Each structure stands twice: as structure tokens, then as C-alpha cells.
Amino acid sequence: MSAASRESGDDRGFTLIELIVYMALLALVLGGLGGVFLAGLGAQRDVASSTSASGEAQLVSRSVVQGIRNASSFTAGTRDSAGQVLRARVGSTDGAGTTTWHCAAWFWSAADRAVYTATSVTGPVAAPSASKPAGWTLLASGATLPSGVAAPFTAASSQLAVELLVAGTEGRPVRVSTTAASRPSNTAGTPC
Numbered sequence: 001m002s003a004a005s006r007e008s009g010d011d012r013g014f015t016l017i018e019l020i021v022y023m024a025l026l027a028l029v030l031g032g033l034g035g036v037f038l039a040g041l042g043a044q045r046d047v048a049s050s051t052s053a054s055g056e057a058q059l060v061s062r063s064v065v066q067g068i069r070n071a072s073s074f075t076a077g078t079r080d081s082a083g084q085v086l087r088a089r090v091g092s093t094d095g096a097g098t099t100t101w102h103c104a105a106w107f108w109s110a111a112d113r114a115v116y117t118a119t120s121v122t123g124p125v126a127a128p129s130a131s132k133p134a135g136w137t138l139l140a141s142g143a144t145l146p147s148g149v150a151a152p153f154t155a156a157s158s159q160l161a162v163e164l165l166v167a168g169t170e171g172r173p174v175r176v177s178t179t180a181a182s183r184p185s186n187t188a189g190t191p192c
Helices: 016-069
Strands: 071-076 084-092 100-108 116-121 137-141 152-154 159-164 176-183
Touching: 016 071, 016 084, 016 137, 016 176, 071 159, 100 152, 137 159
Parallel strands: none
Antiparallel strands: 071 084, 084 100, 100 116, 116 137, 152 159, 159 176
16 A cells, blocks of 8 residues: 555544644533533522421411411410410311310420421420420421511410511521411310
């Protein structure tokens, strides 16, 4: 085979410059795709965090509002360094129209930054003795007071105001700002 046929265009391959250009273009494309992927992961994390905080805030709001609306009486304790307790005597009616009463309580822990709830059919719910009270159910974590608010639960006659910021495990807090009024239908029995 002659030297002229060995140098034909079919056997040449890529030059070093062409390989460098292709590698640079590939690096740019992969870098752009990686940036889009990382931005998507960050956005997904933010949405999940906000959804978690919103769900916990709704759980606190629904629990307290439903309890107070079905209460014959309630008392919001004084806020101290441990937090604040809200107690209510709550009625529930069965299909036959019979109302049964139980004591319900909600506790905002200042140290744990959480909201808990507990119920008792035998009498008042005992005040928690620790920031993470045993026997109480966690409703929300990352619960703090909004700026200018002294206590999460404020009672005025048969009205209760709830003011909290709930951030969940991480993320931007969601504000709980609601009021509820008790509808006493039976005031007989032991207050909680």
C-alpha cells in the first residue's frame, strides 16, 4: 500500500483540537444540566418544608378550634417560662344524641418549641412537668411566638385567640392566627 493511500481522509480520526472542543462543549452541557438538577432539588426541599409546616399549623388550628367550639368552658393558663396550658371541657355527641364530656388540654412548650395535646375522661388533664410531656401527643414542632405576642392562647369571655408561628422541623414558619368561640350547650359537670 502506498503512502498516498494511507493518508486518505477515511483513516485520519479526530485531531487533538477537535477532541478539546468536543470535551469543552460536553462540560458546558453537563454543567448546565447539573445546575438545573441542583436548583430543582433545592426547590423540592423548600416546597416539602413549607408543606410540612403548613400541615402542622393546620393541625394545631383545627385541634384547638374544634375543641373550643365544642367546649362548655375553657381556661387559658398564664404563660410562664415553661410555656402555656389551655384546658377545655369538651362535649361530643353520638348518633343517638347523647353528649359525653371529657377534658382536653393543649400545651405550648417554650423550651421545646412545640405544641402538644392530651385528653382525659376521668378529670382535668394534669399540667405537664417537662418540656416534652409524657402522655401528650405532639401536634407541631418549631412553634414560636410571633413578634409582639406575649402568649399563644389568649382568652376573653367565651372567645379564644391563638397566635403562633409553626416552622415544622425546618423551613420558613407559617403563622397560625385564629379565634374560636365556645358554644355552651351544657354547663353541668366538673370543669377542667
